[in-house]
Amino acid sequence: MGNAVATDRLWQLELHRRAGRGTMAEVFGASLLNIDIYVRTTGYSEAEFQAGFDQLDKDSHDTVQAYVDGINQRIEEIKSDLSQLPFEFAAYGKQIGAAFFPKPWTPGDVLAVMVALQRVFDAEAQATGQIQTAALLQELLAKSPDNFLLMLTDLRWLSDPTAPTYIPQMASDRAAGPSLVNRSAIPGARTLNTFPDFSQAAKEMSETHEAFVEGLKSVNAYVKMGSYGWVVAGRKTKSGQPIVYAGPQMAFSVPSNTVEGSIQGGGLNVSGTSVPGIPGLIIGRTPHHAWAFQVGHAHTADYYFESPQAVKLHRVETIKVAGQPDVTLPVYRTSHGPVVYPLPYDPGKPVRLIFSWKYAHWGYEFDVCRATLGMARAKNMDEFGQALEYIAASQHILYGDRDGNIAYWMSGRDPIRAPGADPRFPQLGDGTQEWPQPVQLKPRSTDRNPAQGYYCGWNSRSSSTYQNSTNNVGPYQFGPFHRAHVIDEYLSGHNNLTFEELRDLALNIATTDSFADGGNPWKFVAKYFAEAVQANPNEARQAALTMLQGWDGHFVAGGPAQWVSGTQRADAWVLANTWILETIRLTFEDKLKTATMTYQDQDPKVLFNVLLHALAGESSSVVNLYDWFQDTTNSGQPNTANGIIIHALDNVLAKLGPQPWNQPRGFITYTHPLLGVVWKTPFASRSTYAHCVELGPNGPVRIESMFPLGESGDIRLGSDGGPVFNQDFFSMTPVFDNFAPRSFPLFIP
Numbered sequence: 066m067g068n069a070v071a072t073d074r075l076w077q078l079e080l081h082r083r084a085g086r087g088t089m090a091e092v093f094g095a096s097l098l099n100i101d102i103y104v105r106t107t108g109y110s111e112a113e114f115q116a117g118f119d120q121l122d123k124d125s126h127d128t129v130q131a132y133v134d135g136i137n138q139r140i141e142e143i144k145s146d147l148s149q150l151p152f153e154f155a156a157y158g159k160q161i162g163a164a165f166f167p168k169p170w171t172p173g174d175v176l177a178v179m180v181a182l183q184r185v186f187d188a189e190a191q192a193t194g195q196i197q198t199a200a201l202l203q204e205l206l207a208k209s210p211d212n213f214l215l216m217l218t219d220l221r222w223l224s225d226p227t228a229p230t231y232i233p234q235m236a237s238d239r240a241a242g243p244s245l246v247n248r249s250a251i252p253g254a255r256t257l258n259t260f261p262d263f264s265q266a267a268k269e270m271s272e273t274h275e276a277f278v279e280g281l282k283s284v285n286a287y288v289k290m291g292s293y294g295w296v297v298a299g300r301k302t303k304s305g306q307p308i309v310y311a312g313p314q315m316a317f318s319v320p321s322n323t324v325e326g327s328i329q330g331g332g333l334n335v336s337g338t339s340v341p342g343i344p345g346l347i348i349g350r351t352p353h354h355a356w357a358f359q360v361g362h363a364h365t366a367d368y369y370f371e372s373p374q375a376v377k378l379h380r381v382e383t384i385k386v387a388g389q390p391d392v393t394l395p396v397y398r399t400s401h402g403p404v405v406y407p408l409p410y411d412p413g414k415p416v417r418l419i420f421s422w423k424y425a426h427w428g429y430e431f432d433v434c435r436a437t438l439g440m441a442r443a444k445n446m447d448e449f450g451q452a453l454e455y456i457a458a459s460q461h462i463l464y465g466d467r468d469g470n471i472a473y474w475m476s477g478r479d480p481i482r483a484p485g486a487d488p489r490f491p492q493l494g495d496g497t498q499e500w501p502q503p504v505q506l507k508p509r510s511t512d513r514n515p516a517q518g519y520y521c522g523w524n525s526r527s528s529s530t531y532q533n534s535t536n537n538v539g540p541y542q543f544g545p546f547h548r549a550h551v552i553d554e555y556l557s558g559h560n561n562l563t564f565e566e567l568r569d570l571a572l573n574i575a576t577t578d579s580f581a582d583g584g585n586p587w588k589f590v591a592k593y594f595a596e597a598v599q600a601n602p603n604e605a606r607q608a609a610l611t612m613l614q615g616w617d618g619h620f621v622a623g624g625p626a627q628w629v630s631g632t633q634r635a636d637a638w639v640l641a642n643t644w645i646l647e648t649i650r651l652t653f654e655d656k657l658k659t660a661t662m663t664y665q666d667q668d669p670k671v672l673f674n675v676l677l678h679a680l681a682g683e684s685s686s687v688v689n690l691y692d693w694f695q696d697t698t699n700s701g702q703p704n705t706a707n708g709i710i711i712h713a714l715d716n717v718l719a720k721l722g723p724q725p726w727n728q729p730r731g732f733i734t735y736t737h738p739l740l741g742v743v744w745k746t747p748f749a750s751r752s753t754y755a756h757c758v759e760l761g762p763n764g765p766v767r768i769e770s771m772f773p774l775g776e777s778g779d780i781r782l783g784s785d786g787g788p789v790f791n792q793d794f795f796s797m798t799p800v801f802d803n804f805a806p807r808s809f810p811l812f813i814p
Contacts, residue, residue: 066344067135067170070324073791074341074778075143076151077320078136079167080286081342085177089280090392091385092157092165097280098386103273105382106396107403107422108180114173117431125434129172132344136170152782152789156739161387178342179433183426185288186358187458187477188524189366189536190424191277193270195491196368196406197538199260200267202490204662209697215690216656219675220667221489221542223532227686228543229550231461231473231520232512232528260370261417264661266406270420273408282316284738288340289316291582292359292752293574295521295552295567296463296471298514303563306766307465308759311348311357312571312752315340319737319744320778320794323754325770327810328441334812335441338754338772345437348756352764352812353444354466355756360524361459362534362541363477363507365426369401369494371419373412376404401494402427420491423500425478426457433457446470450511459534461527463520467760473520475510475527488535519556523574523583525549540582544674545686548584551577551618564767568757572804575749576628578620579642580669583750585618587641589673593680594644597710605718606711609644612637621730629804630747634728643721645673647713652676655698680706735774740788744774744795746802755806769806772797 071078083089087104089097109117118129143149150166158165184190198221205213226234281287291314299305315322327336328346337349348358376397384392397404397412399421404410406420432455439452446466453462459477464470482488483498492498510527512520526533526543534541551574559566579586591613598610616637617624623631649672650664657664664672678685679693696704703709731748756770775798777791800807 066326066328067132067137068139069135069326070341071136071139072779073776073793074320074324075139075167076153076780077285077318077341077778078170079154080284081178081181081340082170082174084281084286085179085181085342086174087382088385089284089286090387092161092387093284094161094387095389097284098384098392099273099276100280101384102394102409103277104181105384105394106408107405108177110380110396111173114176117176117428118172121431122435124438125432128344128434128438129175133170133172133175140167140169148781150781152780153739155782175342175344176431178340180430182288182340182343183430183433183456183458186290186360186460187365187426188290188360188362188534188541189364189459190426191274192366192534192537193267193274193368194534194536194538195489196263196267196270196420198489198535199491200263201662201667203263204659208659209656212691219678219689219691219693220671221535221538222544222678222687223489223535225544225674225687226529227545228526228529229522229547229553230526230528231475231522232510233515233517234529263418266418266420268661270406270408285318285736287316287318288322289314289753290360291315291524292357292461293521293523293549293552293571294357294359294461294463295519295556295570296357296465296473297556297562297567298465298471298518299469301518301556301560301562302567302759303561304759304761306759306761307469307471308562308564308567308757309350309355309357309463309465310567310571310755310757311463312755313338313348313358314751315753317733317735317746317753317773319735319740319774321753321773321775321797323772325754325772325776325809333438333441336768336809336812337756338770339437343437344434346441347437348754349441350756350758350765350768351441351443352467354446354449354464355758355760355765356440356449356465357463357756359461359463359522361461361475361477361527362524362531362537363425363459363475363479364488364532364535365424365459365477365479366536367401367423367482367488367500368405368491368536369399369421369423369498370491371399371401371404371421371494373416373419375399375421375494376410376412376419379403399494421494423492425480425504429455429478430457446472446513450474461522461524463522465758465760467762467764470514471518471520472513473511475531479507481505481507488532517557521549521552521556523547523549523552539668539670542668542671542674544671545677545681546581546584546586546589546670546674548574548577548579548581550588551584564757564759568769568806569804571751571755572628572749573619575751575804576619576621578638578748578750580646581673586645586673587613587616588618589677590645590648590680593706594710594714597707598714600707601711606714609640609714609718613641616641628749630802632730632747634730636724636726639721639726639728640717643717644714647717648710649673649676651702651709651713652679652693655696655700655702656693733773744798746773746798749804751804756809757806765811768809768811770809771800771804771806773801774798 087101337346401423436455443449775796777793
């Protein structure tokens, strides 16, 4: 596998290795030095990588070593024929003024890639929600000292019983009535008021993360987190057999972030997809079962307030920077983990706040091969579930097998915290909020063979008893609206489903789009907005409402026939999206505007759910404590829900002007940092890879899959000095662009 991946993706392997090792600046210069500082600080030392490799179980040890050997075999092959070297090595070598040839791989390189990718796919690992919430509290205190706790509690609710879930809700959950979670005080909130100003720390930490992401994007080394998926039991399919769909959303790079293939031999018989640098297949199918992954939301990380006395020098790293002298980086840690603010930490400079990062998967991140091997070798549902214990990231996993079973798990180590510790805020490093020792984990969120006959999600909530992901507030602050509703509504409303219908459900949901990255927010406010118009009618308002009442909820104009390649966005979509966003602005702008903050600093999905809570009033699943519709500036603006909704509509109609509005659909663009845009696909909220697998009594009877561009990512240097793409670089574009998955070979008994 290592040899095959290196043959097709040697440059991509180099990018992933450098991103995992923190050696980007050596090739790309000082502009990416911040990535190396972050990775070296939050990562493992060389000694820790070696110790991690030495401690692997024998199968994992052998697998990593074999993968390394395969990559190095390909590198040796190229040494004897430099015309096979991908052109990027020569191009970047010319930029830095030195010969650039890939160094041999080591097991530590593979472990570094494993760590980097798992942290991308863990919702909390690189997010800073606790810091941002602490800053928000102080901003609200300064602006509204009488109401700041009420406002913050509304904006950071812990649990909403109506949020869509993977595990079906019990009837008792749905009938429980309004949640009283928001009526409780926020533990420790007033204590946080005594700390120095958080706004600067929150700003700098957010900027660090944004620069990290943008830097990786700039050189095509970024792997995004996201994903949708469903598994449907035979009782709901026409064939009477389970069908599994996986749709990981991992961004659109050149080449694709995914590789697809089969491993047959050494006791393995598995096909599916992986990421260059990871041995084994992450999403796959065997003669017995198939599975899908989506990013989960276990609470895996905490930030700790630290004193200077708690900070200790761990090691000193040397970072090479193209065109500049080496940079010396002292790496500091506390008993909780790496010091991530200030970054880099300098004990000689006075600081007002010090934060360390405590990660539940620290030291557990090297066992990826144990998981991939276990998932591939499993002979039953229990063995598959046991393999998931070795996944060091929070993931939703959907499963179906030839015995007719379907199942769901959420992976990830979610420790039980100290009594009274509020997960929304940084923890105190004074010993009062330590994770109880020995560490005890929350019970694994899992379920099997539900009465409803399916599991589905789009990075939605695991179960009605699982709280939000407090370190990743935007996508994982679960409320009445979540984009996953479009999947659940389709599956709950259809039976006797064919393979084609379950496969093409991906096109259906991908052609929903909004400020929420998918789904149909209009459906959740239609009742309230219609009531406002009917109470304050005029011809223009009524016409707008009529347009939306006849809308199919998809952003592409022209109906299903245009979903694949239509070029225009529906006017109804333009109106709905703009009207909702304007209502959000008018509701929250005055309450959340301070010297350093605006309402736009809050994720629109969060504000939309607060708006839904407010519109439902005392009957809401989470009852707000603060009146968000009031006019706090005495400016004469509307101060009721109906007034704000109508004012928003009038503003939008005036801004949009006469129809048609002719907003273009847009494109997914595939941009190479040296070559520019090399391909375009009509935009949709779609996945980077997809497989659809139907499982009969003897194993898969039908497998279809697709991913962007092509299997090869190999670009050579032509005789004229220009790039020459491998013949398979764009071979998948007719399949992917047309949403027309092709058949993948079945297993031979």
